[in-house]
Amino acid sequence: MTEPTNIEPLLTIEDLARMLGVPVPTIYAWRYHGEGPRGYKVGRHVRYRLTDVNK
Template sequence: MDTEPMAPGLEPLLSVEELAGYLGVPVATVYDWRVDGKGPRAIRVGRHVKFAVSDVRAWVDAQREPAPSDSPRGR
């Protein structure tokens, strides 16, 4: 994933295809997540759907499972 800004102060945006490639899932899965409200926040640019790298990072971080020591069964 290329995260270098194209212009100073602008955050890179990923296409649906780039996001799917980064996550290793089919493009259809990204669209399914959008319909179900489960994926990262998106930005509409005309007819295109884009994803800010910071939103993708935040979403990925929120998908982490708790560490074994954080769960009641791990204690």
């Protein structure tokens, strides 16, 4: 039996926009200007940690 892990699910840009109630281009603009929650590059995709969003 394996031990449960505390792996946090990562949000896509679309998930984040839906969660915050803002358009997807707003998330891209925040990222470009260095605003909003910190995004992480995973391969060629950007993902957001829920704990960073809730800060």
